[in-house]
Amino acid sequence: MLLTPRVKASRPKTLRIATALLAAATSATLLAASEPSPATPLGIGDRLFPHLGNPGYDVTAYDIAFTYHGDKKKPLDAVTVIDARATAPLQRVNLDFAHGKVGSVAVNGAPARFEATGEDLVVTPARPLSRGAYLRITVRHTSDPRPTKDKDGGWVPTADGLAMANQADAGHRVFPSNDHPSDKARFTFRITTPKGLTSVANGLPVATAHTGSTTTRAFRTRHPMATELAQVSIGSSTVVHRSGPHGLPVRDVVPTKDRKAVERWLKKTPDQIGWMEGKVGRYPFETYGVLMAQARTGFALETQTLSLFESDLFKRPEYPEWYVESIMVHELAHQWFGDSVSPKSWSDLWLNEGHATWYEALYAEEKAKKPLQKRMREAYKQSDNWRAAGGPPAAPKGPEPGQKISIFRPVVYDGSALVLYALRQEIGQEGFDRLERAFVRTYRDGNATTADFVRLASATAGRDLSGFFDAWLYGAKTPSMPGHPDWRKAAPVRK
Known part of the structure; x- marks a missing residue:
């Protein structure tokens, strides 16, 4: 995610199969005979979102499967089928789900x-499930696109x-799920x-059927995906196709009325x-493209294989052209950092945003002569104040009440790119480049921790x-910059 400014072009600031596990080891017979405890919400204990997953x-x-009836103010009919394996004995299965009727x-x-x-959504199967058991959960529900009070994600x-x-915490406002990036899975959307309307989703199209006055399109991902990266777009759109490196299918989705006007941007992808492949290796997915939405979100978002942007951007x-291009590269870089390699916990967010900001800034340097060092020096100047406001990069403060995306503070953008700059200073350009390639190769299609x-x-x-990283990732104050002893930090901002 990259927060985008409203007026002037400044530097971008930029799930609960909850289980009532039995308290003691018991046989399957005793499991079936015991009385279940009251249903309660569960989570995996993520430090920033403890009730998530x-x-x-x-x-x-x-x-x-979603059925859209043509009115974006009315709930969609939906069926969600979840295939899973029990990793512990279960009397109940908790799913994350809100803002819909089951x-x-x-x-x-x-x-x-x-x-x-x-x-x-707490589900009680007819029989308890043993560890290792296969389960298919089928939920018939609605998916409500009307905004909640906090307007914090889901349908837009x-x-x-x-x-x-x-x-970061809104996939379960759209469909039942294990809504945490540590549990990635393959997706099919119908x-x-x-x-007359066009629908698109993550992955590649696999089928289209016309029945009476409706059209059904199916899409499937070839790689596992975190729930927060799901994308479904419905509208009066045109899908534009072209080829990328190695014959990669590039698919852009744009408002039909803007098709010709935005071609100058689409052809840059x-x-x-x-350029990104030259830095970190082969693009990790089966397709890529830009989704230009006629919406005001305040951000761009790295939804897997189809990044979301406000069309007004x-x-x-x-x-300036270099600024728009750098935002495009920020979300593209996320396909490696955040999508293919996803965070194990939300405290690892700096790995996503720090890297996306790094390649955004590096692209601006190489393509538009916007010096990376100048940007990093300014980030260093502000870094202590960013840490005071948002916590250190790898131990960020939690979200503000009712503002879940408030975890996306400057410290996870330029403040975390600054850590990567310091690392490059510490181990040299060659070592840094080898590390970047090794990281996305080692953890591809999985999760990584700090x-x-x-x-x-x-x-x-x-x-x-470890000492270098302890100071740069967890310290209340930013350490001295290797190779730049003259760099200074701004005076503390008084609250």
């Missing part, structure tokens, strides 16, 4: 009891329909709309992909860098 199972695939739930084809508590109304923005004359990055950096450098 669910213990006791691992999702392998989602198959989600009609029925089945587990492995048998009707199951369910109730809503907090932002959890556009001028001509809907799109999704599920970061989207039914009135004829293949070269941008090539590409129309405002006050935004500790994983530190270990790999130390192995690449041939020496223990």
